[in-house]
Amino acid sequence: MIKAFVVEQERLRQIDDFHQRPEEVVWLDLLSPTKDEEIAVENLLAVGVPTREEMEEIEISSRLYVEDGNYFMTATLPAHAEGDERVMAPVTFVLANNRLITIRYHEPRAFQTFPMRAEKVSTGCIDGETILVGLLEAVVDRLADIIEGAGRGIDEISVNIFQSREKHAASRDRDFKKMLQQIGRKEELTSNLRDSLASLQRLSGFLGHAASTDKSSKDVRARIKTLSRDVQSLADHLSFLQQKITFLLDATLGMISIEQAGIIKIFSVAAVVFLPPTLVASNYGMNFDVMPELHWLLGYPFAIGMMFLSGLVPYLYFKRRGWL
The missing domain is CATH 3.30.460.20 (CorA soluble domain-like)
Incomplete structure (x- = not known):
């Protein structure tokens, strides 16, 4: 054109x-x-x-x-x-x-x-x-x-x-x-x-x-x-x-x-928080005949409380240090 x-x-x-x-x-x-x-x-x-x-x-x-x-x-x-x-x-x-x-x-x-x-x-x-x-x-x-x-x-x-x-x-x-x-x-x-x-x-x-x-x-x-x-x-x-x-x-x-670093940090903290409760649960999961808490009436609540506290203490520590 x-x-x-x-x-x-x-x-x-x-x-x-x-x-x-x-x-x-x-x-x-x-x-x-x-x-x-x-x-x-x-x-x-x-x-x-x-x-x-x-x-x-x-x-x-x-x-x-x-x-x-x-x-x-x-x-x-x-x-x-x-x-x-x-x-x-x-x-x-x-x-x-x-x-x-x-x-x-x-x-x-x-x-x-x-x-x-x-x-x-x-x-x-x-x-x-x-x-x-x-x-x-x-x-x-x-x-x-x-x-x-x-x-x-x-x-x-x-x-x-x-x-x-x-x-x-x-x-x-x-x-x-x-x-x-x-x-x-x-x-x-x-x-x-x-x-x-x-x-x-x-x-x-x-x-x-x-x-x-x-x-x-x-x-x-x-x-x-x-x-x-x-x-x-x-x-x-x-x-x-x-x-x-x-x-x-x-x-x-x-x-x-x-x-990505934030996501990795969350997984790392979660692994550290759940490590002590896992250790307590593993300890009470062992099959020994003689365990002081085995026939104790408050043995089960005591184990649950130990796992809860062992997970809560690292969480509060990380929170206070500003890592979370």
Whole structure:
């Protein structure tokens, strides 16, 4: 599918068929393009459209390059990132003859919100370069929202770890298992976001160099520099979140160890408490003919009392020492 946009009074407006007004088109957005659509765009702008396999290359030279005076830039962007499940895929931006071409195979939120906003209000979109900068700013804003949501989720996990209200061991075990799963999902999310920010850092640096080379307007260069600083600040905040995730993982594993140690302590204390009564019962269970208490009327209550007291004394001692 191809979405074509023209500029009218510094506002974007989508048109139905870019063949009708080819000279006025400033942005062509290719979403999962077919081979015929790629050929149509290549014939219109005389620019080779990268294939999906080329977009997925991880080498910087394959993601950021200049060809025949046209700038090709690829970044990894998230989509469907409201929860921990998201789609990470590359998006290619091509600046060719003051026009912007985007090639993508998924639906990042910025590609929906930015055209709607640029159609309603004037955002300074006059050519492909200004549209690209505005689109990248929307992408960074979206990443900031995702990182902020991830931070809130990490704070909730922290509260659940250190302020657990469960009293039953079985319930706590289930909670710890759930927490480990949540921590794992948050770690995967932040790792993917870090990869995305790293690709945007390289892209913004490359775009800034291109703007300086082509002597773009001062406003555009300033916006690109601000964009680069925003990406760096988000990367720093994401590093903090990753450190916090590592701390929460260690804390959760420590809590599990404490729970296991508590269970072992209970069994150890129980074994010590029941050891003296077992000794008394074993003594009176021996089959000797001559036992003073054997024919005594109070022999049985005496043995029961001895077993009770021998178990109660260690229990009270452990309780007083704070071991229970």
